[in-house]
């Protein structure tokens with residue numbers, strides 16, 4: 529089944545100089561790269577992206593991690609959209625298990641991730657958990673015109689484009705919040 533996923537090189541991956549390595553690992557698959565974006569993650573984007581974890585005790589630390597505040601603000605991330613056969617399984621195999629200590633040591637997380645003393649998994653990359661999350665996350669992180677193929681239906685009016693079905697309240701529907709990259 530054709531699926532689409534969001535890959536993010538998280539702030540720890542960027543600071544450790546792993547963006548090229550991550551991209552190379554994905555280039556070795558048959559997945560098609562259809563979107564790429566450098567972003568400074570706002571609190572709003574982080575909270576929307578990780579809405580399913582909002583009640584977890586590590587949520588605040590997780591937001592500090594993904595926004596780059598754990599790294600004195602050096603927190604730009606690279607976000608990529610990929611599509612292809614069995615994309616979730618292939619991408620998550622490259623990433624490895626969520627906890628770097630449990631991840632296959634040949635995976636990205638197993639090779640380069642760590643667990644902080646506060647219990648956050650600094651695990652280098654984000655990969656969508658399933659195809660539904662993949663669609664929601666790509667629509668959250670990308671405008672339709674930033675995706676190079678017709679992945680999901682979009683509408684345009686007055687020179688602006690938007691996803692036709694943005695995926696409910698957990699997905700951004702308006703313009704991007706102002707971001708400083």
Ligand code: UDP
Pocket residue numbers: 581586590625626647648649650651653654655656657
């Ligand atoms: N996370 C964490 N501690 C946990 C579970 C998750 O620090 O006990 C962080 C970790 O960075 C993870 C992210 O929260 O990648 C999202 O968690 P999820 O369960 O969605 O795992 P993933 O889909 O990223 O493997």
Ligand code: MG
Pocket residue numbers: 655656657
């Ligand atoms: Mg997840």
